[in-house]
Amino acid sequence: MNRNVDLEQEGIEIKKSCCYFCHENCGVLAYVKDGKVIAIEGDPEFPTNTGGLCCRGNIALKHIDHPARINYPQKRVGKKGEGKWETISWDQALSEIAAKLTQIKDESGAEAVATAGGTARTDDWARRRFMNLFGSPNGFHNAHLCWMPTFMIETAICGWSPFDLDMGNSRCIILWGQNPGASGMPAMHHLTELQRKGLKLIVIDPRFTETASKADLWLPLRPGSDLALALAMLHVIIYEGLADDEFIAENCVGYEELVAHVEDFTPEWAAPLTWLSPEQIREVATIYATNKPGNIQWGTALDQQGRTAGGAIHARALLRALTGNLDAIGSDLLTGPSLDSITEEEMECNEYLTDEQKAKQIGSDRFKLMTWPGYSKIAENTRKVWGKAPTAEWMCEAHPPSVFNAILTGKPYPVRALLVSATNPVNSYGNSKMVLEALRKVEFMVTCDYWMTPTAALSDYVLPIAGALERPTMTAVYGCADFILASQRAIQPMYERRNDYNFWKELGERLGQKEMWPWETVEDAYHFKLEPLGYGLDTYDEFVEFYRFHFPEREYNKSQRQGFATPSGKIELYSSVLKDLGYSPLPEYVGPVENEIDHPELAKEYPLVLTTGNGFMPFHHSEQFQIQELRYLRHEPYFQINPETAAEYSIKEDDWVWIETQRGRMKQKADITQAVAPRVIVTQRGWWFPEREVVEPDLGGCLESNTNVLTSTRDEDCDPMSGTWANRGLLCKVYKVKATDGRGGN
Numbered sequence: 001m002n003r004n005v006d007l008e009q010e011g012i013e014i015k016k017s018c019c020y021f022c023h024e025n026c027g028v029l030a031y032v033k034d035g036k037v038i039a040i041e042g043d044p045e046f047p048t049n050t051g052g053l054c055c056r057g058n059i060a061l062k063h064i065d066h067p068a069r070i071n072y073p074q075k076r077v078g079k080k081g082e083g084k085w086e087t088i089s090w091d092q093a094l095s096e097i098a099a100k101l102t103q104i105k106d107e108s109g110a111e112a113v114a115t116a117g118g119t120a121r122t123d124d125w126a127r128r129r130f131m132n133l134f135g136s137p138n139g140f141h142n143a144h145l146c147w148m149p150t151f152m153i154e155t156a157i158c159g160w161s162p163f164d165l166d167m168g169n170s171r172c173i174i175l176w177g178q179n180p181g182a183s184g185m186p187a188m189h190h191l192t193e194l195q196r197k198g199l200k201l202i203v204i205d206p207r208f209t210e211t212a213s214k215a216d217l218w219l220p221l222r223p224g225s226d227l228a229l230a231l232a233m234l235h236v237i238i239y240e241g242l243a244d245d246e247f248i249a250e251n252c253v254g255y256e257e258l259v260a261h262v263e264d265f266t267p268e269w270a271a272p273l274t275w276l277s278p279e280q281i282r283e284v285a286t287i288y289a290t291n292k293p294g295n296i297q298w299g300t301a302l303d304q305q306g307r308t309a310g311g312a313i314h315a316r317a318l319l320r321a322l323t324g325n326l327d328a329i330g331s332d333l334l335t336g337p338s339l340d341s342i343t344e345e346e347m348e349c350n351e352y353l354t355d356e357q358k359a360k361q362i363g364s365d366r367f368k369l370m371t372w373p374g375y376s377k378i379a380e381n382t383r384k385v386w387g388k389a390p391t392a393e394w395m396c397e398a399h400p401p402s403v404f405n406a407i408l409t410g411k412p413y414p415v416r417a418l419l420v421s422a423t424n425p426v427n428s429y430g431n432s433k434m435v436l437e438a439l440r441k442v443e444f445m446v447t448c449d450y451w452m453t454p455t456a457a458l459s460d461y462v463l464p465i466a467g468a469l470e471r472p473t474m475t476a477v478y479g480c481a482d483f484i485l486a487s488q489r490a491i492q493p494m495y496e497r498r499n500d501y502n503f504w505k506e507l508g509e510r511l512g513q514k515e516m517w518p519w520e521t522v523e524d525a526y527h528f529k530l531e532p533l534g535y536g537l538d539t540y541d542e543f544v545e546f547y548r549f550h551f552p553e554r555e556y557n558k559s560q561r562q563g564f565a566t567p568s569g570k571i572e573l574y575s576s577v578l579k580d581l582g583y584s585p586l587p588e589y590v591g592p593v594e595n596e597i598d599h600p601e602l603a604k605e606y607p608l609v610l611t612t613g614n615g616f617m618p619f620h621h622s623e624q625f626q627i628q629e630l631r632y633l634r635h636e637p638y639f640q641i642n643p644e645t646a647a648e649y650s651i652k653e654d655d656w657v658w659i660e661t662q663r664g665r666m667k668q669k670a671d672i673t674q675a676v677a678p679r680v681i682v683t684q685r686g687w688w689f690p691e692r693e694v695v696e697p698d699l700g701g702c703l704e705s706n707t708n709v710l711t712s713t714r715d716e717d718c719d720p721m722s723g724t725w726a727n728r729g730l731l732c733k734v735y736k737v738k739a740t741d742g743r744g745g746n
């Protein structure tokens with residue numbers, strides 16, 4: 001904004017808003033005149049972005065009034081997916097949806113209604129509140145792919161997840177399958193600054209990434225082999241005298257069992273499994289254990305490995321405890337939930353869902369950690385120490401692939417309705433062909449979104465949703481952090497758009513929940529959540545104006561003083577919580593979901609090693625493909641392949657190539673690069689083509705270049721604890737697309 005303009009005289013107001021195009025939630029100053037946002041810029045006072053915005057954040061004004069946005073409620077009038085819609089009022093839409101949900105509940109039980117969400121975008125406590133009061137345990141997100149298995153395993157072992165890094169005081173940080181150079185630019189900026197002060201940066205990633213290019217040590221391991229690496233690092237730390245004996249003696253139980261357990265997991269054992277040398281494994285373990293304090297940052301890589309995910313996350317968590325890099329200054333901190341404000345869990349009304357309904361949660365018979373059996377145990381432990389439980393939305397959900405399967409097969413019982421908000425499951429969930437069939441089949445579907453996505457196109461009702469500048473946002477790391485970053489809405493929603501909060505509230509009110517939704521606006525609800533802070537302000541907006549942030553004072557070693565929130569009150573290296581749930585109390589070795597050692601026959605047909613998806617600029621998953629300024633930057637999908645492998649298959653730069661697994665094939669163009677090792681294939685995620693018609697059967701080419709056609713959600717490929725499915729460490733083959741080939745995704 002031109003600083004020479006006299007804002008007051010021009011009638012321009014500055015609102016403290018935020019960007020919600022990724023989780024960085026950068027602070028935005030929005031210049032508002034006559035109810036319209038006329039300019040935006042990064043907020044220099046915001047702690048993360050300190051004034052910067054990336055190219056995605058910078059197009060907010062294109063996003064807010066893009067011609068392809070959905071601005072009015074739409075009701076399907078043609079056949080499903082035919083693209084014929086009638087514009088109706090919110091009142092009509094909500095009344096008809098409420099009537100249909102009532103009918104389904106009466107005929108098949110509340111559990112026949114499920115909801116699907118994506119990554120954190122909205123007030124998901126409101127969704128949970130609605131579902132609990134309605135009586136269904138079948139809400140889910142693709143949370144399994146994104147931190148939640150990590151949160152639950154770490155909390156089972158040490159009483160909270162040490163996701164808050166005290167980086168400013170750290171000497172060494174491991175980015176384990178994380179690439180902030182493309183997925184979290186403000187964080188990358190901070191890391192680079194800290195490197196100048198001597199921080200050692202280690203990157204564990206099969207690709208040479210934007211972040212690896214800045215690392216002191218880069219470990220290009222075989223995709224999906226992180227479990228072997230973590231076990232071998234435990235071995236090195238224990239058997240080469242690098243463990244922090246004093247910390248272990250004071251704070252941990254089960255050390256002897258762990259020592260015996262990892263005896264055979266030597267670097268020499270792990271080397272052929274990880275494609276690293278024993279020296280590289282010793283080096284990374286030694287740097288981390290001797291440059292204290294240090295951190296291990298979370299990245300999506302481990303959560304997305306299917307059956308090896310739980311063990312890998314478990315082993316990684318133990319590294320912190322063995323080295324004393326936990327809760328101490330400069331290490332990974334156990335902050336616990338917010339004790340000063342009302343948490344998301346306290347807004348969810350979990351106590352209203354009966355035990356009978358909890359028992360019906362789909363998948364909870366097999367995958368017990370992130371469903372009611374595991375969540376209840378973990379919540380009981382955290383309540384004893386912190387007085388509060390983790391958010392149940394995200395941490396305690398129906399198993400998504402099993403819900404899609406229930407839609408298709410009627411087993412364990414029919415799921416007849418799906419309420420979709422803030423996700424595009426065809427592109428982001430595993431095994432897209434199955435997901436698409438389920439969305440085609442489900443009897444009743446409502447989608448709340450900005451755009452007519454392939455998922456929205458198959459819906460009975462599509463509801464127009466207000467974006468970041470049109471709603472307030474309170475960021476609290478899935479309701480599990482102790483700090484608060486608050487932003488205000490710049491303007492009221494344009495056209496007939498509404499907040500997701502209003503959707504759940506107003507639907508709930510039509511289904512007998514009226515007295516349970518006392519907050520007229522989402523600001524009223526936030527005000528209620530913040531009241532215990534004692535600021536004595538009348539409105540949420542005033543909180544944003546005057547304070548905006550709430551950071552409780554950092555207390556180091558708090559869990560050592562108050563006890564860790566586990567059954568023994570100690571860090572359980574040998575986990576009683578996992579054991580009680582029927583899982584191994586120590587991380588067992590299993591090979592990647594598909595690999596040449598366990599599956600030699602499969603490896604003959606599919607000789608290459610695949611990892612699907614990773615964040616890349618300028619897109620956020622399947623979003624923003626509509627926005628021309630961003631499509632100019634990347635207009636076609638690309639996968640990475642090593643020159644040696646490309647030559648073997650006669651693939652040239654920019655060739656369209658089929659990438660195929662046992663599940664099917666999809667096509668992307670070849671980016672031939674030394675950034676990946678021979679035999680490694682890395683595909684981009686999210687791709688569809690909104691510039692085409694989003695109608696059946698092509699639905700905007702939603703399978704054509706969609707990497708999730710390749711991923712596996714079979715029960716046996718999922719992590720037995722969390723149920724997370726397999727995106728990384730799969731076997732595939734590649735071959736050139738012929739001119740006569742069909743469009744793909746088959």
Ligand SMILES: Nc1nc2c(c(=O)[nH]1)N[C@H]1C(S)=C(S)[C@@H](COP(=O)(O)OP(=O)(O)OC[C@H]3O[C@@H](n4cnc5c(=O)[nH]c(N)nc54)[C@H](O)[C@@H]3O)O[C@H]1N2
Nearest residue numbers: 118119121146422423424428448449612613621622623727
């Ligand atoms: N193979 C593979 N699959 C992956 C991943 C991978 O690396 N590889 N990554 C996984 C990860 S980490 C995640 S988090 C998921 C993401 O999965 P999704 O969250 O499903 O991904 P998006 O494509 O961002 O879809 C979000 C949709 O919500 C809409 N939307 C955005 N904001 C709002 C809002 O405030 N309200 C409403 N109602 N709608 C909104 C967008 O327009 C978009 O259509 O994908 C996962 N899938």
Ligand SMILES: Nc1nc2c(c(=O)[nH]1)N[C@H]1C(S)=C(S)[C@@H](COP(=O)(O)OP(=O)(O)OC[C@H]3O[C@@H](n4cnc5c(=O)[nH]c(N)nc54)[C@H](O)[C@@H]3O)O[C@H]1N2
Nearest residue numbers: 177178179183223224299300301611614615616619620621
């Ligand atoms: N530009 C952009 N930014 C985003 C997003 C986006 O879609 N686009 N999504 C947002 C979301 S929801 C999330 S959760 C975060 C996630 O951000 P990150 O945690 O950085 O996750 P990814 O980018 O999915 O993957 C990180 C790295 O894991 C590597 N990797 C792949 N397979 C393996 C493996 O088997 N082992 C190891 N060790 N590494 C592996 C990939 O090469 C990649 O570089 O990013 C957020 N920011």
Ligand code: SF4
Nearest residue numbers: 019022025026054057
């Ligand atoms: S999309 Fe860019 S500007 Fe927006 S929050 Fe993410 S990093 Fe910040």
Ligand SMILES: [Mo]
Nearest residue numbers: 119145146300
């Ligand atoms: Mo994510």
